[in-house]
Amino acid sequence: MSASAALSDPIETLHIALVGSPNSGKTTLFNALTGSRAKVGNYPGVTVERREGEVRDVAVPIRLLDLPGTYSLDPETPDEEVVREVLAGERANEPVPDALVVVIDGTTLARGLGLVAQVLQARRPTAIVVTMIDEVRARGGRLDLGKLSRILGVPVMGVVGHRGVGVADVRGLLERARRWATPAEPPPVDDHEARFAWVDRVAADVGGFSPARDKRTDRIDRVLLHPLGGIPIFAGVMVLLFQSIFSWAVPAMDWIDGAFGALGGLSRSVLPAGLMTDLWVDGVLAGVGSVLVFLPQIVIVFTLIHLLEDVGYMARAAFVVDRVMGWVGLQGRCFVALLSSYACAIPGIMAARAVASPRDRLATILIAPFMTCSARLPVYTLLIAAFVPAERVLGPLGLQGLVMLGLYLMGALTALGSAALLKSTLLRGKVATFYLELPPYRIPTARLLFTQVWRSSRSFIKRAGTLIVVASIILWALLSFPRIPVDASLSQGAQAQAQLQASAAARIGHALEPVIEPLGFDWKIGVGLLASLAAREVMVATLAQIYAVGDADNFEGLRHALANDRDPQTGERSFTLASALALLVFFVFALQCMSTVVVMARETGSWRWPALAFGYMLALAYGGSFVTYRLATAFL
């Protein structure tokens, strides 16, 4: 078949748009219809996600557009403005949909009907899909969808999206979209009172009012949101989450660490000695290994966060902490995004999409990199182990653990302080109405959970395979070139040192020295800082290469090399407790992560915000390190 035959296809593609409120089951239905193969992009000029997909198993080609969730066509957020524009045909490059499907939640029919009233006003071919009809039935409700269809004058269909019940019928319905009726007499919408009088009448007619409350959810909420018990329970869940990051992940991390070490050893024994082997082992393997080692943490944190979200506790957590977030001008939903940032700022920044208010969302994106992500952990662990004495201070509490806790708190408090600063300066404005729904508790399916965790982890693995490989290779080249002639009279270690001193990286490091000297850093740290601009964890790999600890995974060796390094001229320790503390503070504040910068630019639709965040965080890092170094030198 020739290309022209395909182009002259007589069947024209149907464009259908899904409209619905957040949590209406709209996206679940979209995934069921398209097989989750959505083309995800952004609407130009705004930070609103655009999802479109081909409907599977239908006789005519249908492109389905999943419009952003909206409660009303009187827009209050950029998401809602996009919905209004697409429906009105005012969005450039967006075809006016041939037909509209309004998705409403059967358990909250009255609220969904408010939106239905507005959509019907557009007098376009429209159908209604009522979701969660199993839930309505389970709670003793009885919805007369046939009657609803007669009253509205448009097709109405019920589905259970996540189980696929009724989805085949919806496909058939979509195929007939060109023949859908337009309602003869649209409901009143201009006046809210008239609109909701109509809504109440219709809801009463079809039996859409008050399916009995979900008793199980009520019982669980009485415990989890108890006026006195709610906060300890919340604290307990958070402790569990952090416990999982630190203890459960360790065996798997050790295993990956060991596997990469073994792979490096194997490569050295099999491959001929030479530059290419060095590049492969010291550059690629060490670099990728130093990142992939965090995969277990990432997977565990994402599993727990998605599990809490799917079960329904995340919304409760937002409900519990909303007041605290309100003190710095944010809201409960921002908390969920910040929590994800403890694993990695990137999913945290993406989770900020759930924050309806654009200003709050932007503030959340900008402060997310302050949360202590897992990439900071190896740097913290190494420096604390090398320079902070392992003393017990308060009973079971060790000094090292306290320093670690202090770094976490410092990050979180700076994030909240910066949010308050942003919300009272750049992002000042009328506070948007906060609203949050507490969904019924549900037992999530393992498949859904797996898909979510895989999706979140995939981008992390991808990053290790691309950005980190490139950064590692560049770093390796800078540390290995230009080559100097081999001096056979020197020991192997001294030879490596001479090569390092002559390398391009050393020259760059020495050039940086005047800038970082006030912070107590020498040129070696300078090279590390420069390299860690790509990703924080590269710092450890860099120090390993610089200190010529043959095996980059050899933590003990690196710790000793750091603690005992002395300036060749003066014989003084090049690294002191003061400079180690200053370096830790630098890592608390600085935005050393290219991936975060790129995601920030993508999510905010401009390079202005990541540039601001980078500058602001670098200034804080420099100032903070300077003060720390001076104070520590004076008092310790």
Next chain:
Amino acid sequence: MSPETTAAQAAHRPPKGPACRSLSDLDPGVRARLCHHSEHPVPTRLRDLGFVPDTALMVLRQAPLGDPLEVEIRGYRVCLRRADIAALCVVPVAQ
């Protein structure tokens, strides 16, 4: 209410008497009905959610820290901050 209060201002005030109060002061578990009066203009978002006069509602609970509140209206529930719903006036109704 001072004698200088104009009629226009009075129209926006809740009527005298102990019955009418701000939704943010309603105790959990008490059924109430939204009044036609409001202290300030009601945010559009709340009206879109169905907070229009004569609607029955109930505060289900407050968050452990005292704010926000979970409100049941038109058969569904939504959590709102006290500051956002302070403008709404309600009259408790007999159970």
